[in-house]
Structures are given as structure tokens and as C-alpha cells.
Amino acid sequence: MHHPPELYVGLMSGTSLDGIDAVLVDLSGSKPVLLAKYYLPFDGTLKNDLLALHLPASNELHHAQIIGNKLARLYADAVDSLLNQSKSSNNHINAIACHGQTIRHCPEHGYSLQIGNAALLAELTGITVVGDFRNSDIAAGGQGAPLVPAFHDKVLRHPRIHRVIVNIGGISNLTDLSPHQATTGFDCGPGNLLMDTWCARRTGEPYDDNGSWAASGMVLPALLKQMLDEPYFALPPPKSTGRDLFNMTWLEEKLTGAEKPEDVQATLLELTCQTIAQSIGVHCAAAQEIYLCGGGAHNKVLCNRLADLLPYCIVESTGALGIDSDYMEAIAFAWIAQQTLHGKPANLPQVTGAAHPCILGVIHRNA
Numbered sequence: 001m002h003h004p005p006e007l008y009v010g011l012m013s014g015t016s017l018d019g020i021d022a023v024l025v026d027l028s029g030s031k032p033v034l035l036a037k038y039y040l041p042f043d044g045t046l047k048n049d050l051l052a053l054h055l056p057a058s059n060e061l062h063h064a065q066i067i068g069n070k071l072a073r074l075y076a077d078a079v080d081s082l083l084n085q086s087k088s089s090n091n092h093i094n095a096i097a098c099h100g101q102t103i104r105h106c107p108e109h110g111y112s113l114q115i116g117n118a119a120l121l122a123e124l125t126g127i128t129v130v131g132d133f134r135n136s137d138i139a140a141g142g143q144g145a146p147l148v149p150a151f152h153d154k155v156l157r158h159p160r161i162h163r164v165i166v167n168i169g170g171i172s173n174l175t176d177l178s179p180h181q182a183t184t185g186f187d188c189g190p191g192n193l194l195m196d197t198w199c200a201r202r203t204g205e206p207y208d209d210n211g212s213w214a215a216s217g218m219v220l221p222a223l224l225k226q227m228l229d230e231p232y233f234a235l236p237p238p239k240s241t242g243r244d245l246f247n248m249t250w251l252e253e254k255l256t257g258a259e260k261p262e263d264v265q266a267t268l269l270e271l272t273c274q275t276i277a278q279s280i281g282v283h284c285a286a287a288q289e290i291y292l293c294g295g296g297a298h299n300k301v302l303c304n305r306l307a308d309l310l311p312y313c314i315v316e317s318t319g320a321l322g323i324d325s326d327y328m329e330a331i332a333f334a335w336i337a338q339q340t341l342h343g344k345p346a347n348l349p350q351v352t353g354a355a356h357p358c359i360l361g362v363i364h365r366n367a
């Protein structure tokens with residue numbers, strides 16, 4: 001059957017603070033069709049400004065709004081590039097899904113805060129914008145995260161094979177697609193964010209390309225054990241986390257100062273791998289196929305170590321299932337925005353812990 005196209009833009013900028021992933025997708029069929037993709041990295045100043053907003057500071061409310069406006073202009077630039085690339089016009093786009101930049105994720109206090117001025121983005125682009133995806137789930141008692149499992153459930157399930165999707169962004173999260181039960185998922189723990197910050201501090205590079213610096217060091221067993229003792233890892237789902245917990249303070253209070261920097265990096269990489277493998281071992285024990293997405297899927301040392309820790313599973317990129325591993329989340333939020341405009345819920349209460357399905361997001365209409 002032929003459907004008229006339903007075009008959505010998805011904009012994701014995650015906890016890594018690396019930049020904006022932007023996609024243009026046609027969501028009229030049963031599987032998304034990727035029409036254009038674009039990546040816009042953040043410069044160092046913006047990254048530092050965003051990092052600063054994660055902590056209490058003087059006049060932070062004002063700064064958050066000013067930086068939110070700056071983000072909205074960058075989001076608009078990314079949309080412009082997508083439209084030019086695909087020779088589309090703004091009036092062909094049903095909506096932009098704008099996740100925004102999380103600066104505080106505190107479901108335990110009843111909120112998750114993303115900045116990025118969706119109203120300004122709607123004004124700059126002339127396109128309807130859906131933003132603030134997490135707070136209705138939190139209002140219903142949920143974690144507001146992870147939200148992508150519903151999309152994985154829709155497009156990546158197999159009727160007989162037990163698949164697990166692992167997104168390695170700043171934080172790592174998984175989706176358990178067991179043929180025998182409803183989809184579940186949760187945040188495993190730190191993905192790249194501690195590795196990135198440590199690497200930036202000690203080498204000046206924003207991330208450890210392919211994990212080669214980590215590979216030059218040795219895992220420090222005592223440090224690793226201290227990190228693995230973090231109570232978050234043993235909590236039962238639903239659970240979600242962010243820089244609010246996993247930050248430099250969390251790391252530094254475990255360091256003696258005598259460690260070699262590359263050994264700390266090796267230990268952080270091992271922590272990411274072990275917490276993902278343990279999450280799978282404990283909660284998805286019969287998993288047969290693991291599919292990776294997010295920037296961490298480019299880290300060869302990390303992927304190989306993860307495959308070693310999961311000897312009974314096939315470990316591949318989600319590209320093997322037809323979804324570009326770098327744009328999974330941007331595509332997922334585009335789909336969530338489509339659900340919103342169609343008046344359909346998009347959270348999975350068994351994942352987030354919400355009391356009921358929720359229609360996610362706030363809509364800034366544009367004619």
C-alpha cells in the first residue's frame with residue numbers, strides 16, 4: 001500500500017555533550033525511512049557552558065535560558081542543513097522532535113530539565129516543534145527515561161530471537177526484546193561520559209578515539225571494585241541516571257592521585273563494559289543477539305571487550321538491522337513526536353515505572 005509521506009525531523013543532543021544528531025525521516029510506513037542525516041558538533045565554549053549548568057551557580061536560571069536560546073539557533077541551523085540536503089521545504093515537515101539538552105535529570109524530585117527553547121525553534125524554522133518529552137511520564141510516577149525502548153519495540157523486535165539493544169551514549173541504556181515477555185529497559189550506568197571527561201582533562205582530546213589510550217593502560221582492580229560498589233548498579237529497574245550521579249566528583253572521590261592516567265581510562269572503559277554485561281546477565285539472561293548504537297559503538301576496544309564479556313551472544317551494530325547506529329535516538333524521538341501529534345502514548349510504563357501510558361511532549365504549533 002502506498003502512503004503519502006509523513007516527514008519528521010529528529011534532533012537529539014545527549015549527555016555526552018558532543019553535539020547535535022539530526023535526521024529527516026519518513027514515518028508513513030511501518031519502518032522509518034532515513035532521508036537525510038546531519039551532525040553538528042558543539043564548540044568547546046558551549047560544551048563548558050552546558051557542563052556548568054549541571055551544577056548550582058549564581059544566576060543559573062538566567063544563564064540556562066540564554067544558553068537555551070543559543071541551542072535553539074544551532075538546532076535551527078541543523079534543520080536548515082537537513083532541508084537543504086534533501087531539497088525539502090519546511091512546509092512539508094509535519095514536526096520537529098527536539099529533545100533538548102538535559103541539564104538536570106531528577107525524577108526523584110519529580111522533574112527532568114531540558115533546555116533549547118522549542119518556541120524559538122518553531123519561530124525560526126516555521127515548523128511545529130514537539131519538545132519536553134520526559135515530564136509527563138515523570139508526572140505519572142515514572143523515571144521519564146529511557147524513552148527509546150518503545151521505538152525499539154516497534155521496529156527491532158524478532159518473533160523468535162531474543163535481542164537486546166544497547167545504546168552507548170554519555171549514559172548507557174538497554175532495551176530487552178525477549179520474544180517471551182513485554183519489552184523492558186533501563187539505564188545501565190556510565191557509557192562514555194566519564195571516559196570523555198577524564199580523557200579531555202588528561203590529554204586535551206574530547207574523547208579516546210577507538211579506546212586506544214585506554215588500551216595503553218591497565219585496569220586497576222581496587223578502583224574498579226570501588227566503582228562497581230556504586231549502589232545504582234544493583235538497583236532493580238525501573239531506573240535512570242545521568243551526570244547528576246556519574247560526574248567527576250563521583251570519580252575523583254575514588255582516586256588516590258597516584259594512578260597513571262591511562263590506567264584510570266582503562267578502568268573506566270572496563271566499568272562501562274562490565275556494567276553493561278552485568279545488566280544483560282542479570283536482566284536479559286537468555287539474550288542471543290546484542291545490537292549496539294550510540295557513539296560508543298565506534299569504540300573498537302570497548303566493543304571487543306563487551307563481546308568478550310558476552311561470549312554466548314552475537315554482538316553487532318544496529319546498522320545490521322537497518323537503523324544507523326549514530327542516529328538511533330534522533331530517529332526514535334522523531335517517532336515519539338509522531339505519536340504525540342497522533343495523540344498516542346509513547347512511554348512503556350513497565351520500562352519507566354509510570355502508572356499508565358502517557359502522551360509525551362509539549363507541542364509548539366506552527367501553521
Ligand SMILES: Nc1ncnc2c1ncn2[C@@H]1O[C@H](COP(=O)(O)OP(=O)(O)O)[C@@H](O)[C@H]1O
Nearest residue numbers: 014015016169170192207209210294295298299
Ligand atoms: N571513534 C570513536 N572512538 C571512541 N569513542 C567514540 C568514537 N566516536 C564517538 N565516540 C563516543 O561517542 C560519544 C558520543 O556519543 P552519542 O551517542 O552522541 O552520545 P549522547 O547521546 O550522550 O550524545 C562521544 O562523546 C565519544 O565518547
Ligand SMILES: [Mg+2]
Nearest residue numbers: 014016018019
Ligand atoms: Mg551525542
